[in-house]
Amino acid sequence: MSERETTSWAMLNAYVDGELTPDAAAEVAARLAVDREAAAQVATLTRLRAAVRTVEAGEPAPPFVLPQTLPRAWPRARPRRPSRAALVAAALLVISAGLAALGLTLLPASPAPLSNAIAAHRLWLSQPSQARMPAAEVALAGADLGKLPDLSLASLSLAHLALDLAGPGGGGMLAGYVGPNGCRVGLWIAPVDQALPTRPALRDRDGLAIRAWRGPHASYALLGQGIDTARLDGIAALVARLTGGERALPDDQVAALAEARGKRPACLG
Amino acid sequence: MQAVERALRQNWERLFSYARRLAGNRDVAADLLQSCAMKALSAQPPAEEAQIRAWLFTILRNAWIDEHRRGQVSARAEAGDAEERPWRYDDRLIATITVRQALDRLEPPHREVLELVELAGFKYAEAAAILGVPVGTIMSRLSRARLALLAAIEGGNLRALATRRHQAS
Numbered sequence: 001m002s003e004r005e006t007t008s009w010a011m012l013n014a015y016v017d018g019e020l021t022p023d024a025a026a027e028v029a030a031r032l033a034v035d036r037e038a039a040a041q042v043a044t045l046t047r048l049r050a051a052v053r054t055v056e057a058g059e060p061a062p063p064f065v066l067p068q069t070l071p072r073a074w075p076r077a078r079p080r081r082p083s084r085a086a087l088v089a090a091a092l093l094v095i096s097a098g099l100a101a102l103g104l105t106l107l108p109a110s111p112a113p114l115s116n117a118i119a120a121h122r123l124w125l126s127q128p129s130q131a132r133m134p135a136a137e138v139a140l141a142g143a144d145l146g147k148l149p150d151l152s153l154a155s156l157s158l159a160h161l162a163l164d165l166a167g168p169g170g171g172g173m174l175a176g177y178v179g180p181n182g183c184r185v186g187l188w189i190a191p192v193d194q195a196l197p198t199r200p201a202l203r204d205r206d207g208l209a210i211r212a213w214r215g216p217h218a219s220y221a222l223l224g225q226g227i228d229t230a231r232l233d234g235i236a237a238l239v240a241r242l243t244g245g246e247r248a249l250p251d252d253q254v255a256a257l258a259e260a261r262g263k264r265p266a267c268l269g
Numbered sequence: 270m271q272a273v274e275r276a277l278r279q280n281w282e283r284l285f286s287y288a289r290r291l292a293g294n295r296d297v298a299a300d301l302l303q304s305c306a307m308k309a310l311s312a313q314p315p316a317e318e319a320q321i322r323a324w325l326f327t328i329l330r331n332a333w334i335d336e337h338r339r340g341q342v343s344a345r346a347e348a349g350d351a352e353e354r355p356w357r358y359d360d361r362l363i364a365t366i367t368v369r370q371a372l373d374r375l376e377p378p379h380r381e382v383l384e385l386v387e388l389a390g391f392k393y394a395e396a397a398a399i400l401g402v403p404v405g406t407i408m409s410r411l412s413r414a415r416l417a418l419l420a421a422i423e424g425g426n427l428r429a430l431a432t433r434r435h436q437a438s
Binding site for chain 2: 009010012013019045047048051053055061064150153
């Protein structure tokens with residue numbers, strides 16, 4: 001290295017940071033012994049580095065909460081008006097009370113769970129889209145109450161919640177999610193059906209794309225009309241993980257989620 | 270997956286600090302951190318646990334780019350070279366309070382590289398991997414960031430007490 005290179009500002013920075021090879025560091029050190037300006041720069045860098053490292057973050061981080069519980073536990077610095085999530089939470093409280101009174105969580109799985117799911121989804125599709133879900137819209141009909149997953153990774157937000165008591169075997173609950181283009185994806189949650197696989201499996205029927213599986217505490221079916229199947233697969237994998245059925249999403253599925261919502265057309269439903 | 274959760278827990282404060290520097294807003298930073306955790310727990314982590322920390326910072330940064338800076342390329346941090354100027358910085362101005370104020374005035378790319386190397390303690394190679402640039406770029410960007418920091422310290426309104434005394438005497 002030339003003298004100029006040895007005492008360049010970038011080189012001195014790397015020297016102070018301990019990023020040079022032993023030979024290069026020795027060369028810089030030897031040069032500092034005879035170059036007062038370079039030595040002054042190293043002194044400044046050392047002081048600057050020490051001062052920067054004493055700078056603490058200006059404010060504490062939010063509490064550590066795993067994503068499964070983040071939507072409800074995440075604190076906000078400023079007050080907000082009641083959101084859709086708050087309305088949903090309030091509705092869920094009402095539903096919980098109703099379920100506890102009816103003891104529906106003890107009911108066996110429906111013999112035709114997908115029929116109930118399809119009926120509930122079609123009922124939702126028949127309703128006009130709404131920007132906000134009023135609490136009064138929740139139909140208290142009954143089903144097992146599962147934890148509703150946050151699907152923001154798939155650009156889906158919760159917009160609809162309906163319970164169906166009338167279905168044979170105890171019915172279930174449909175959580176309706178809406179994407180940025182108005183695409184509707186229904187998540188049907190029902191008592192555990194041992195006939196279903198533990199991983200999302202293709203159960204398309206009646207013109208709906210459906211992925212169904214069972215978790216440790218409930219069965220799930222994800223329904224969409226005209227939705228890109230790759231996107232539905234990605235969302236199903238995400239839901240399975242969030243509901244405890246599958247902890248890891250392969251990289252390619254995460255990438256597919258992002259790609260699908262960015263490039264592929266919205267679904268028809 | 271336990272390794273990812275453990276790394277998230279251990280680096281939660283530092284990840285938030287990095288998100289805060291990127292976003293400049295607590296709420297956005299909190300959302301960014303949530304998104305980072307969600308994606309990290311959904312993805313396949315590096316085989317070596319030692320690499321998970323840098324991987325988390327990469328995820329957070331990519332989430333920021335995806336959600337807030339798509340299409341923007343920060344070339345400003347690479348412009349300019351102050352090496353020809355004579356050394357003129359006054360070490361007595363360097364103090365925690367002046368540095369904190371100066372950090373807030375830096376261009377985002379400068380703040381970012383300082384956050385990664387100085388505050389998060391990453392090596393140049395690790396920071397390069399997180400930012401997706403060659404190690405040489407980190408070297409030059411960091412040296413420019415420090416020059417910008419020194420300039421911001423000198424240009425700030427606040428002076429360290431010792432310097433005021435010195436100037437008053």
